[in-house]
Amino acid sequence: MLTHVRATSGDVSPTALDLRFNIGILLISDDKAAEAADELQPLHDDLCVVYGPDHELTREVADLLARLRLAADG
Structure with a gap:
């Protein structure tokens, strides 16, 4: 589906x-x-360009990435 979109x-x-x-x-x-x-890191990079770092979705993806990093480190 994503490939088609x-x-x-x-x-x-x-x-x-x-x-x-x-x-x-x-x-x-x-x-x-x-x-x-x-998947989420390149998405975050694109969201920063398209919507900016303060956009709700950009912040949500950044938060998810931070939690993934914490889980990987812990």
């Missing part, structure tokens, strides 16, 4: 951003922290 609407379209976020959440819920971080 990326091809038709681009990687930073609202639909693609939403799908990428949901994929990250699903990976977290499936105990795949490394894969989630691999």
Whole structure:
């Protein structure tokens, strides 16, 4: 699905951003922290460009990444 959305609407379209976020959440819920971080870090980078670092979704993804890092370190 994401591949189709990326091809038709681009990687930073609202639909693609939403799908990428949901994929990250699903990976977290499936105990795949490394894969989630691999999905969420580039998403966070794109959100910073598109919406800025203070946007609600950008902050939410940053928080998820911070929690993933803490869990990996602990």
